[in-house]
Amino acid sequence: xxxxxxxxxxxxxxxxxxxxxxxxxxxxxxxxxxxxxxxxxxxxxxxxxxxxxxxxxxxxxxxxxxxxxxxxxxxxxxxxxxxxxxxxxxxxxxxxxxxxxxxxxxxxxxxxxxxxxxxxxxxxxxxxxxxxxxxxxxxxxxxxxxxxxxxxxxxxxxxxxxxxxxxxxxxxxxxxxxxxxxxxxxxxxxxxxxxxxxxxxxxxxxxxxxxxxxxxxxxxxxxxxxxxxxxxxxxxxxxxxxxxxxxxxxxxxxxxxxxxxxxxxxxxxxxxxxxxxxxxxxxxxxxxxxxxxxxxxxxxxxxxxxxxxx
Amino acid sequence: xxxxxxxxxxxxxxxxxxxxxxxxxxxxxxxxxxxxxxxxxxxxxxxxxxxxxxxxxxxxxxxxxxxxxxxxxxxxxxxxxxxxxxxxxxxxxxxxxxxxxxxxxxxxxxxxxxxxxxxxxxxxxxxxxxxxxxxxxxxxxxxxxxxxxxxxxxxxxxxxxxxxxxxxxxxxxxxxxxxxxxxxxxxxxxxxxxxxxxxxxxxxxxxxxxxxxxxxxxxxxxxxxxxxxxxxxxxxxxxxxxxxxxxxxxxxxxxxxxxxxxxxxxxxxxxxxxxxxxxxx
Numbered sequence: 001x002x003x004x005x006x007x008x009x010x011x012x013x014x015x016x017x018x019x020x021x022x023x024x025x026x027x028x029x030x031x032x033x034x035x036x037x038x039x040x041x042x043x044x045x046x047x048x049x050x051x052x053x054x055x056x057x058x059x060x061x062x063x064x065x066x067x068x069x070x071x072x073x074x075x076x077x078x079x080x081x082x083x084x085x086x087x088x089x090x091x092x093x094x095x096x097x098x099x100x101x102x103x104x105x106x107x108x109x110x111x112x113x114x115x116x117x118x119x120x121x122x123x124x125x126x127x128x129x130x131x132x133x134x135x136x137x138x139x140x141x142x143x144x145x146x147x148x149x150x151x152x153x154x155x156x157x158x159x160x161x162x163x164x165x166x167x168x169x170x171x172x173x174x175x176x177x178x179x180x181x182x183x184x185x186x187x188x189x190x191x192x193x194x195x196x197x198x199x200x201x202x203x204x205x206x207x208x209x210x211x212x213x214x215x216x217x218x219x220x221x222x223x224x225x226x227x228x229x230x231x232x233x234x235x236x237x238x239x240x241x242x243x244x245x246x247x248x249x250x251x252x253x254x255x256x257x258x259x260x261x262x263x264x265x266x267x268x269x270x271x272x273x274x275x276x277x278x279x280x281x282x283x284x285x286x287x288x289x290x291x292x293x294x295x296x297x298x299x300x301x302x303x304x305x306x307x308x309x310x
Numbered sequence: 311x312x313x314x315x316x317x318x319x320x321x322x323x324x325x326x327x328x329x330x331x332x333x334x335x336x337x338x339x340x341x342x343x344x345x346x347x348x349x350x351x352x353x354x355x356x357x358x359x360x361x362x363x364x365x366x367x368x369x370x371x372x373x374x375x376x377x378x379x380x381x382x383x384x385x386x387x388x389x390x391x392x393x394x395x396x397x398x399x400x401x402x403x404x405x406x407x408x409x410x411x412x413x414x415x416x417x418x419x420x421x422x423x424x425x426x427x428x429x430x431x432x433x434x435x436x437x438x439x440x441x442x443x444x445x446x447x448x449x450x451x452x453x454x455x456x457x458x459x460x461x462x463x464x465x466x467x468x469x470x471x472x473x474x475x476x477x478x479x480x481x482x483x484x485x486x487x488x489x490x491x492x493x494x495x496x497x498x499x500x501x502x503x504x505x506x507x508x509x510x511x512x513x514x515x516x517x518x519x520x521x522x523x524x525x526x527x528x529x530x531x532x533x534x535x536x537x538x539x540x541x542x543x544x545x546x547x548x549x550x551x552x553x554x555x556x557x558x559x560x561x562x563x564x565x566x567x568x569x570x571x572x573x574x575x576x577x578x579x580x581x582x583x584x585x586x587x588x589x590x591x
Contacts (some may be wrong), residue, residue: 040452043483051441051475058445061423061430063376066445082438082472089432090423288535 001157001192002099003114004135005269008142009067011033013041015120019146020066022056024049026099027069053079054282055093057086065146071105072114072155074096080120088126089153092267094151096121099133101155101191101288102242106282114155114170118190121153122220128173128218130201131155134162134196136169137217142169157192164194164201167215167304176223181209184304186264188227190216190241190249193291197240200296209304210239216249228255236265236307238300242291265310267303269296318364321531322590327398328358328531329587332560334394334407336587340580342411345419348570349464350391352495352528352555356462359534361395365542370400373427379457381447382431384439385464385493387572393417393426400480401428415436439463439468440490444480445550447488457544461591462491466498469507472520480548481520488548489541490521493528495557497568513552521550528553560587 006021010033011021020041027044035042045052047310049070056066066076075098076083087094105112124127126146132138138156145188166179178187180201188192189197194215195263201211201270214230222289231253239250257264271289278288286292290299319327332354339345360366360381367379383392392409397404403417406426409415416425420434431442443461450457467473480488492512496503503509517523523546526533534553543550557571558564561583564575575583 038419043448044474045479046482048472048475048479050438053443053475054438054441054472055448055479056448057431058442059441059446059449062446064449064451069429081435082441085435086442148478158322194314271442 001135001139003130003160005138005142006030006034008139010037010147013031013038017063018063018065019033020059020064021069022052022066023069024074024172028069030303031069035245047080049074050082053086053094054084057090057092059263060087060092060094061090065095067095067097069097070099071112072101072117073112076114076121076153083121084124088124089128091150093149095146096151096153097156098153099156100158102193103282103285104158104192104278107284108167109279113275115243115271116247117155118219118243119251122166122227122247122252126150127220128152130192130217131219132171132217133164133167133189133192133215135160136163137167137171140169141217142241144245145173155191159192162195164215171217173218174221174223175218176226177215177216178212180211180213182212185211185300185307186230186237186239187211187213187300188216188249188253189213190219190243193240193242193286196286196291196293197296199293200300203293204295209299209301212252216252219249219252222252223258224256228260228262230260231257231264234264235310236267236303238267238303239268239270239296240296242272242286243270244270253275265307269297269299311350318535319362322481323395324358324363324531324535326589327362328354329560329589330357330398331391331394331402333584333587334397335390336575336580336583338390338410339408339574340577341408343574344411344572345390346387346572347564347575348497348557348568349495350495351559351561352557352565353391353462353493353570354520354559355529355531355534356491356493357391358394359531359538360460361399362457363535363538365535365538366460368430370428373401375552377457380430380443380459382439382443382459384423384433384461385436385467385539386433389421390581392421397424402426427585434469437465437472440473440476442483443488444476444483445483448483450487457487460491461489462493465494465496465503465509465512467490468492468509475517477516477521484546485548486545488550489538491551491553493555494552495555497557497571501568516550516552520547522547523550523552525552526554528555529559542549562586
């Protein structure tokens, strides 16, 4: 996702001289293409994320469109106050690119696991928050939002192979994408864990349980109308995210349901305990937190059974 | 740039302007019954020299001019003295100064971008202004513009880690169009900087980070103007001016009395202060 994103960004930078790329020493093997083609518009500010956001704020005030790039935790949490006081308060076109949302940096340990990035940014009005489900959607998302007036957060994954079946790279601000239909249950998924959710739905289909899957990549602005339309069709909704269940797409769905008086039950699947032990690969950690296709399949099966007995 | 070429006024005239700004600042703070007199008064000569001493190239009639010099008050709590300078420069009516911190006023307690013209950054959370200044300076270089960016920091503010991230970056980027001025009034909210978290030797620190460092008496108007001119002309590296100042400068009972870091003068105190700051003819 990130390689595709940076490649697409370089193409945009070719067309628009305002586009810049800043990193806090995490560009190795990823940003060379941009840095090589546009050396005057690439800055490595060193291991200093707060200053990076500040410099980006000044650049944006003077007419540039700076993209700042780091691992999702470092890009969002360390300079969080500056994101608030700079790009958001000033309503400037600073783009924060956080790589490795969720557990993508698996064995690197909890300091590298971004499971609250979407939540802390989503609660700020005035910043667009985008969490693409695969690399094709990431490219479309960039191409349709890079020129927005206000700040944007892009939560990217590292995978460049897996595609969400049925998504076809679709992205539209304030919209969600129904990638699979069914009548037993609605699964609402955010981010690069989406292929697991779709795989779970496919496995249930073998047993005759047809689940619909809705991808929410435009987290802010909220795809309110699409969510209302889909939530209204189901008695139970399963949310899936490699993120704390508070603040992310689970909260978002619950808010839309409550705000609009929808009758569905919301079963949130995500991280529910503090980070720490155990350690492991992304696959291991997703499974540990109930987010592997197998765990999601069983969670969905249980939710369908419970719905039938209500 | 449409502004007329500024004719540098005499030192005496600038000193009177500084007194005018001080009177405005204290009246505003007293009216609001809230604000930071000490750090506003210590910056008076620096701000006066910038806005009225022919240093800052700006045009109040065209505040968005892409070629304008940028001024960022990173120590945002000192904003009354900046509002006073902006009003006296013609960015907005002088009468509006008395709305500081009032309901619906454009003059908030710390500067907010987009409220009154002339404010370049929202500050108030200390430590963030120098980074923004670097962004402007880099942008100016990329755009081939000649503008200079000036950032005023407090000495207590330099305890923020981000200041040193920025201090590292500016010389690395060879930003000779950037000048930092540290209003070193030796006090912070809780007491003396020296007692709480000493920055000494601050000159050596900035020099070690690669800055061209000038050290001046921040109340010696001639020295302030000269240092700012020198900073602007210096090539190859950014300049940091360590301006030794007195908190509450100009009002005998406020000078070095840290009670007035963040406390407004009452009516009687204001009268005494204003009499001490009367224009000198």
